[in-house]
Amino acid sequence: MIAQPGKPVPLRDPQEVMRLARMGSMHQSRLSFMRVLLRRMKAEGWQFFRPEWDVGKAGEGHAVYTARTRDRAYSLVAFAHDLPADQRSDRVIATAWDATFVLFDGVPTPSEIRDLRVNVPLQEAGRVTEKVLTLSRANRSVRLWDHVVHALAQGQQPDAALIAEVGYLMRTTAVYGSAKFGAADRAVIADRAELNAPFQAEMLTVYLIRTFVMDLVEHMARAQNETAAKLDPDLKRRFGIGNSTGLGMAPFLVNHPKLIHQWFAAREWALAEVRGLSRALDPEVARFRDFAERAALNASEWHSAHPIQQAKLVQLRTDLALLTAHLAAFDFAQPRPWDALWQWAEAHLGLEGQEQLASLLLEPYGALVDHAANTMAADETPQPLDGQMDVATLAALIEQIHPVALQTDWTAPQARARIWYTSAEKLEPRLGERAEEDLEPYANALCPAHDAARLYGDLAGQSGPIAPFLLHHPEHRHTVRRLQLAATHPYAEIRDNMTHADMAPIDLLRAKLSFFGATRFDPRSDRWLRITMFQNAPFPDELPHTDADDWSYPPLKGGAS
């Protein structure tokens, strides 16, 4: 690529980017955490071993999978269980699963495995030590599981169409990291280069779970018939690991403003960099065209049973058809061609198409943008609040960050129809209807926009530094902290009403999961969805001889996968 003369393209306005409708239309990109991990594993030549396999014919037992970097080792310790169907639930409140896991910091000794066996199958009801980096569990996709076991036991390969329809044999229903239930704090691992980028431990966990699941399904086929077939490698790669995500993840984006800013800022920076390029070279254009075609294929293969997603898919397919037609006649020789393309998209495509294009524009430019992944972590230790800030300055800050909140009628029933709370049962985050029951005493502060509007109202008539005001109005303390952070971290704050009657938590989930690298979002309601992770990605033994970063879009028919 060629360095750009002329003025840099500004990053998009957070008022535009940090809106739920757009966040709920995001797609994975080069900066997604799964892709960051795979690029690193290949570039650094990670070695993978399976030091233990002790699973019986009934599918019960344990296994250990170890990933070795140059200096360290990380091990997935997997426990397989024989779960009765009437206990299989994806809810946080479930108490038993088909498989339970930890990612262990190192290689566990037999004694450590014994201790893990006592606690890990209990998940939230157990405790783990600082040697544990993540704690997770998974359930089978029963229909596909039975089909694959049966087919392999007959010496046959499973049906590709059914694999395409489901996409996974097991789905994780929670992956806990960062200090939960006794696991190691982020501080323990943050200085390790391989774990510095966000959620790398969690992504490594799921990547290794995928290998375990494939081993387990072949094992269960052999348990039925010693001469059972093994999966064809091309078919095997089409299995990802599913994930069932609900409200447990939704508060994250609100509760980690500094971290969220880093994620969105990196992505927006990358987009602005590409838009700012003065010229596009032929190989870059060719690569872009290829990915645009694959994105259109992805949209056509992507199905959902839910009306919300069906409507979004219609928009996405329409947008990509428009993009395809536009690309056919587009002049890439013009100056700043990517920016011209982007501006056309802003004028002619919906949010789905725009955000898909934002991801596509990064694909040819790994050398330019991939390093931005190193900026996506955050030290979330709070800065001291600036109590010398003047009331007038604070009010102006609210006007700048939350103009929409200030124009909202917060007394209207629609505006405050929802209430976020935590249930006593397994501390499951929930979203209730305010009018239906009295949950007010348990309300979690998950609507910064409303809190900002309330603060603004209480600032009227006040003057001078805010420290004395806060002393007597501690209920505004968290809001002032957020606002002062947002002043220097523009993408920290979501500019929408989180308690609105029509607010869809899946918009929050999709934003976060797109940063994970998920594809094929499959909402089942407005507050939970299924996704597939690492689908089509190379397995550990394939990394040395396979492109580690070409799996996020389906291959074009007749092309290499």
Add this chain to the structure above:
Amino acid sequence: MTQDLSLGELQSLCAKATRGAGRAVGTAEDAGHAVRWLCARGAAGAEALLALLRATDGMATTALVGALPGAVHVDEGALCPLALGGFLSDSGFVPQGPIGPVYAPLLLRPFLAHIPPYGVDIMTERKTFAPQSIRLMRRETACPPVHARAQISVESLAALQGFAARTYAPETDQRRAKGAGAGQLDND
């Protein structure tokens, strides 16, 4: 008997416990960070917070801030270290003379850790969490974190969990059914 905890989960628990005792969200956030800061330096942060919450459970803000900001000394009652610490931190103000009485004054240290050069020590007459008059003295040496985990007595842990539990809505069939998504059975 003690329980080993990660610093993160102790912080989260203490923030919820503080909220459960009726304190504001931002105050609860401060409490979580304060306990974490203290435990990382081997100080009895969780126990200090527990003593504070027990002593001030449900008290209104006005009862916890004495004559602040006008005066740091109060004749009746005592000052909450979370409220006082927040105010001193916000203002960048380190009073020279006697302060308080202050409940569990240990909790003040984290709020003033950023005062140059190395934060402050709390000078007290007695080693107790009960309210007492204190003085602040700027530290001459750094006080870096030394612990990556927290050890807390099972009794203290249970007590903090008790406060935190006040923030959870009791389960009902309707809430269980409608509140979260996914099914009771997921056999697809």
